[in-house]
Each structure stands twice: as structure tokens, then as C-alpha cells.
Amino acid sequence: MFDDLVDATTGTRGAGALSSWARVENAACAHRVATMAAMLDEAHAASGSADRDQWCLDNLDAVAAHIGAAQNITPGTASHQLLVAVALHDRFPRVAVVFAEGLITYALVKTVVHRGALVVDPDALRALDGLLGEAFGDWEPRSVDKTEKAIDFFVHQVDPQAVRRDETKARGRSVDVRIEEDGSGMATILATLFAHDAKAFEARLRNLAKTVCPADPRTADQLRADAIGAIGTDRLACLCGNDDCAAAQNPPATGVVVYVIASDETLAEPTETSDSEPPAPRPESPAPVPQTPAGDDAEESDASDQAAGDGLDPAPESAKTPPRRETRPAASAPHDERAAIDGEEPPLFDKPLRDLTLAEALTPAPGYFAKLRPGALMGGQFLPGAIACRATVGATITRIVHPGQAPPENRYRPSKKLADFVRCRDMTCRFPGCRVPATNCDVEHTIPWPHGPTAASNLKCVCRRHHLLKTFWGGENGWRERQLDDGTVIWTAPDGREFVTTPGSRLLFPELSRPTATVRTTGRPEAHAAGLTMPRRTTTRARDHADRIQRERKLNADVGLEFPE
Template sequence: MTSESAALLEQARDAARTEAQATARRLVAVGDFMRLRERQHGDREEWVADPWDAISAELAAALRISRALASSYMRDAEILRDRLPKVGACLAAGDINYAMFNVIAHRTALITDENALAAVDAQLALRAPRWPSLTRGRLAMRVDAIVLRVDRDAIRRTNKEVKDRYLNVSVSMSGISEVYGNVFASTAVALDRRLDELAGTVCEADPRTKTQRRADALAALVAGDARMMCTCGDSACIETRGRMRNRNVVIHIVAEQASVDGTGATPGFMAGADELIPSEVVAELAKSATLQPLTVPVAAEPRYTPSTALADFVRSRDLTCRAPGCDQPAMHCDIDHTVPHADGGATHPSNLKCLCRKHHLLKTFWGWRDRQLADGTVIWTLPSGLTYVTSPGSAILFPALTVPTGESRSPSPTADDRCGDRTAMMPTRRRTRAQQRSQRITAERNLNRNDRLVRLRAHTYARAGSDDEPPPF
């Protein structure tokens, strides 16, 4: 029995080492891919959709991850290659895991002197493999102790009270979320009073309890309304007049008519939500929502900008950005012509799709190519030559929205180099990504230095005054 358990533990340990080694190989490959693309693209750091965006989007599609996670891999690849090569070698050997590498990378990010960084890298590579059982907090303290010896202004400091302030919104069950956190006392008092005020703006016949009205008052609060919507059901209720005016927040939910009527079981989809909205909740929300029926367009429109009805259909069909690896809600996306309108592409559902602004720029300026089918399926060919297929988000939930809408009769796109003559149209940044990073590091180092000098002066003054001043009595 002992030999069997030892063998299983050995398998787990070998798997962990192999996982760390595979992670290092992935980061090396990411770093090599970054250098390849940088050589190919040249200097475009001032573009809004800069080389970092183009590379992270390609990685996200290939690895089936988000662009944010792809960006974190890219940062780690740079650190492994340029900043902490010896610590990176420990990861490649499986002597430390990825979590340890991330902590070390974060705690050393403010070191700007190359000699100091090399010294820290060497010491950490020697010591970190002997710290396998440390928690993240204790590991951070060990790393800070080494950083402190070579660069006192490179310690990552945070104000605990500011750091602990937060407000979270998390799903507790389908259609219901929890809102909780720590905020300034003044903010909490103001919020508490405002919820009470809004909860009291309905008539006495409203069937909800005060607790329920306070919860529902958040909807009026975020919409900037002066009163809540009364649910007493009396059309003559004075509290229902002029309600929900001047709203500045709009929440879109796509649902079948039967679910809205309370007779169906198909859940609804809310932009940005992590879960579907149960049909019972859809029916409840429909009582106080603005309902907009969807129709399936069949004819092309004569203008570049689609009508509201056509745009609503495309957004409801797609639900999210249609680029591979992106889940940006369609309500926050551009409506893109697959075959450009200037090249004869029709303003027709079979030639329209949702693209977030970043992927829209990548398609326009970075050589992403796409072909769209009549049911909304999009076939992408990226600069690497790899092909990806994305289906409309409603394909499973609302299949009626993905019924082929007919051919748009758009001409075949001509082969052009969109990274050439059109570059003058690309929006530019005020500061490059590297300049922004340098500014953040310099600002944090200056805060550390000022804080250190203030504490040093206070300590010196206290010691100097202890022998000369009489006791306070």
C-alpha cells in the first residue's frame, strides 16, 4: 500500500514538473513569435491597434484564450527572455512552478537598473527552488527582502486601507447576483439613504416588501432615475407616470416571445452576464421593460449605416464579437461589412457582423481576412495563414435567428494590402505602450522614494529630539 501511494505521488510530482517545463516552452514560443512579428511589422508602436494588439489577438485565437490572457503570456515571455533569464531557466527545468514565477515577476517589476536586476535574478534563481511550500504572501516577502538589498525604491508598496476597498458583483444563482464589498463609510451612508428614498417612491399598493424594493432600487439608481417603477398594476397609479426617464444605462436582454409572455422555458441572454437568464426572471423583467420585437431582414439596405431594425437583428444574432477568441458583448461592438461597402459590399445581414473596435481595426489594418456565410458563420484567415470558424452566439439558444438570410450578392473581395496605403487612416496613441509602462514604473518608484525619505526624516528628528527635549510632564 505504501509503495502504491508513493508511486502515485511520484506521478503527480512528475506531472507538475512537466507542466512547469511545458509552460516555459510555451513562453519561449510566444517570445519567438513576438520577435518574428516585430521584425515583419516594423515600427507601428504609435498605432491604436499596435503590434502588441495584433500579436495578442493572433495568440488568443490560436490558444483559444482571451486577449487579456494572451497579453499576460506576452509579458511573461518578455520577462523570461529579457529581465529574469535565470529564474526563467528554473521554470524551464521544472524547479519552480508558474505561480512562483508570476509572483517573482511582479515583485521585481520596479527594478530599472540592469546590474541590480541581474543580481536579484541570480539570487532568486539560487534560492527560489528551495521555497516550494511558501504561500504567495510569504514568497512575496522573501522576494522583497532580496530586492530591498539592491534597490530600496523597487519594493511594491500598497496602502492597506486603499487596497482592501472593493465592490464585487458575482452570480449567486441563475438570473440573480450578489453585490458586496468594502467602501468608504460616507459612500455607504449615502447609498443606504438613497436606496430608502427610492424604495419610498412607489404607492402603498406595491406588492414588494421594503427589502425587495431596496434591492430593485439599484436599477433606478444606475439609470439615474428620480423614482422607482411601481408594480401595483394600476394604470392610473400616479407613481407610474413619467417613470424611467432620462435613463443613461440600458440593459439588453434577448429572449423568445414565449419566455416574455411567461409561457416558455427558453432562457434569455443578457449582454455581459456569465449565465443565462431563466425564463421566469425574463417574464418578471418584461413587466417593466421596453419590448422591441425582432424581425428577420430579407432585403439589402441602400445606405452604409444599417437601420436600427437591421442593427438590432445582427447584434441579437451574433450576441458577441465574431472574431475568434473574443466575447465582447455585441451591444458594445461595431457593425462591420464583411465585404467593405466601398468595394460593393451590401448592407445586408449576410454581409454584416459584430466586431469589437480592436478586432475591427485588426481586420482593417493588420491583414485579417474573413468570409461570411448566409447563416452568419464567419470563416477567418489570419496573417499566420491559420483558419478559424466562428458561429453566431444565438446558434444554440435562438436558432431562428441563424436561418440563412440569403446571399447578399456582394462581389468577391479584391486582394489588397491593408497594411500599406491605408496606414494614414489608423488612429494613433498619445503615448506608446512602452512609454505608458515606463511612466507607471517611474511614478511608483517616486512614491516609494518620497515615502522612504519622509519616514527617514521623521526617524532622524525623533532620535535627535529624544536627548534634548524634556519629558512631556
């Protein structure tokens, strides 16, 4: 069937080709989903799989890890795709056939799986599958809301108590923090909260914004934004740069930190430089890590925050409002870059609009070359140099030392100095596709201790999920890995395919990936799980899922749900 769809695209062009290839794309996605379900079936058919269903990292988790590595996606995304695949092929075979023909999209399949999740009676489920399969044959385009209502109508026909009720706005309150992936070093926070809490939060922001002196260069909106970042403290750090400023003498401090990696040259005090001077060469010394007041993915630190440096130099007037249109691109001095993130937006043009020609108005202003070397969050997110400098305000600075060819440590648990280096080198979990920040990972031995040394070339960051995967789903027929002297890790999956992950710092801080001492093993390493026991669930995943469905169905029965006409 799939080959026939591909053949049908031959000789097509324009809208005809677009329609044909869209159908091929849907059919290919159906094959991918079917493969995921088949992988889980193979895991359940393996010897001892029934006992592993109560493992903390069960059969589904192990298959999801393989799916995530194969597609280079996060474990959460892989698990969600696998659950959709299983539900589709176990519960909606008629819909799966329509999907394989390329007539519906993966987005619609996900909606079917979600809206029909509460149907448990086999006869009702078969009826629903038949109704949907027949309807999708001539399914016209619908909005998301109309699609859900149409599917809910079919669900109501076969089982009224299985219609999923929308949560009220109060139950749907949440906070979503999204770190932008465009290299801007910014994040977006979307929050839905109680109205009275919103009023109190707004007042809190106003009060925090007033803790700086009038000479602070930031606008009111910038102060309110920075106040959100300082919500865990009692004041904002003043950036006026005046030596006699009382607000600047008492920087904020908190026990909650987030780790930022930056180089020495980025954090150096700004000095006046001319555009003709060549940029200073990058030092060979590893990068220090400023630890700044943080948000959700921060961890507790025993060290108290300290002021980093003497504050930022006040920007000259020309730096606060730099001209946007020049005859040639200008290279900004480091102190200009630090000041450019505060204050009013510079004018778009250097003369009134009425004096501009059409060509001048349509010609974009030349950019500025950044001289400050960028930094990064521990999770690998890019930070422009000016924002990395801002992170040092009120922060503790810890120097990271590259171990070079130093001999291994004669202990199981690495020293803080060695562990800090490994975390800064790796930045995230080293399993393929995993983005868990290194601060939330275990620093574990690639070759198990004591046969493998406690050295940088034998240590890597792995989150607890993938640490358990390697330990209990490893061995000759499971996940295996080997590590190179520069921190590269080569994973071998149960099917023999290899996946290579490199240290997260290699792009921005290549000096951290310089080779360390070669690993020398002693004796024959034991099996990964020798003497260890996998943590177990109190109930299986399937039992938990069935209990959640029964609770939601009972709620529908108690309130006497009626489907709207």
C-alpha cells in the same frame, strides 16, 4: 528536459504520479510562455515593425490577438500573459530556467514579474534574478502574502527603491460587478468605498425600497437588491399587480439602458394552463429586445423607456409558497415562474422534521420544469425566463425582424432595423475569444463596401480593437475572414490556422441564425487599408511603461521607504 519529465511519470501512481504530473504541467506552461515571447520577437523582426510600435494597435496587440484566438481567451487575458512572458524571458532568465524545469508555478512567475517590475539597473536585475533562481531550487510552500514579502526582501537587497508599496485602502477603493456564468441570471457586486458614502448609499437603498406599496410581494432583502438595480431612477417599480396601485401607475424611466433578448412566448401575458397541455411550439418570428435600466456596460439610448405591458399578474398564495416535495416532478405554469423569484423561501420539507424518516430527509426535493423560454443579455449571459420577464418592467420593447432572403440595402451604413438584427444575432464581438457585447461593437462589412453588399450575410459585430486588427493587420499575410449565410465567420490567422465563430444567439435563439440572402460581390475588393490611416500613439508602449516605473520609484525615494524586518 520536458520529455524527460514526461518519461519520469511512467509507472507512477498515487501521490508520486500527482507530484510528477504537477511538474510536467509547470514545464508545459513554461514552454507555452516561451512560445508567446518568441511570437512577439518574430513580430518585432518583421519589416516595418518599428513604425508599428506607435500604432494604436501595435505589435504587442497584434500578437496578443493571435494568442487569444489560439487559446480561446479574451484579449485582456492574452495581453496579460504576453506581458508576463516578455518580462520573464527578457528580465529573469534564471527564473525562466527554473520554471522550465517545472519547479515553480505560473502563479509564482507572475508574482516575480510584478514585484520585481521596478528594478531597472541591469546589475541589480541580474543579482535579483540570481537570488530568486537559487532560492526557488528549494522553495517551500507559502501563502500569497508570505510569497510577496519573501520576494520583496530580495528586491530590497538589490534595490531598496524598487520595492512595490501596497496601496492604502482609500486608494484601493473600487466596484467589481461580476455576472454569474452559472445560468442563474444573477450578478455579484463587490464594492469598497468611503464610510460616509456607504452610509449615504444605504440610506438611498432604504428610501428606494419604500417607493413600492405594502402589497409588493418582495422581502426587505429583495427590495434592497432590486433598489441597487434601480439606483439610476427615483423609485422602484411596484409588483403588487393591483390595478388601483398608485406606485404601479408610474413606472421608473431612465435614458441608460441594457439590451436583453427574449422571445415572444417568454414575454406573452401569463395564462392559466394545465400540466396536461403540451407546451406551445416556438414561433418562427425573431425575438424582441427589451431595453432595461442598466449598469456599467450600458450605452445611451435616444428612446425614452416605456412601460411594457400591464404589469405582472399577482401570484396566488399557492404559487408564492409552492411545496418542495412531491411524488413526481411538477411542471410550473408560466405565471408561477414569474412569482417564484419574489417572496419568502418555500419550506424545505412538507412536514415537520420530527415526522421525517432518514431516507426522506436525505432525498432531495424534485425540481420544477421551466416553461418560460430563457432570454440573454446582449453580451451572451444566460437569463432564466422569469428574470427576462422582470427585465420588461418599465422597458421599451423593440421587435427584431429577420431579413430572410431580402435584397441588400443600397447604402454603406445599415439601417437601424438591420443593425439591430445583426447585433442580436451575434451578441458579442465575432473575433475568436472576444466577449465585448455587440452594443459596444462596430457593425462592419466582411467584404468591404462597395464590393461587398450591406446585407446580413456580409455584416458582423466586431469591437474597435479587432476592427482595426482586421483593417491594418489583414491582407494576404495577415488576418482574413469569410462569412457564411447563417452568420458563421471563419477567420484565417497569419500562420494559416483557421478559427470558426458562430453567432452567439444560435443556442438560445436558433431562429436568428436562419440563413439570409447569399452575398454577391461586385468588382474586385480593394485592400483592407486602402486610403485609411491607423490611429497613432503619442509615445510608444515601452516609453509609457518606463515612465510609470520612474514615477513609482521617485515616490519610493521621496517617502524614504524602509523594508520591514
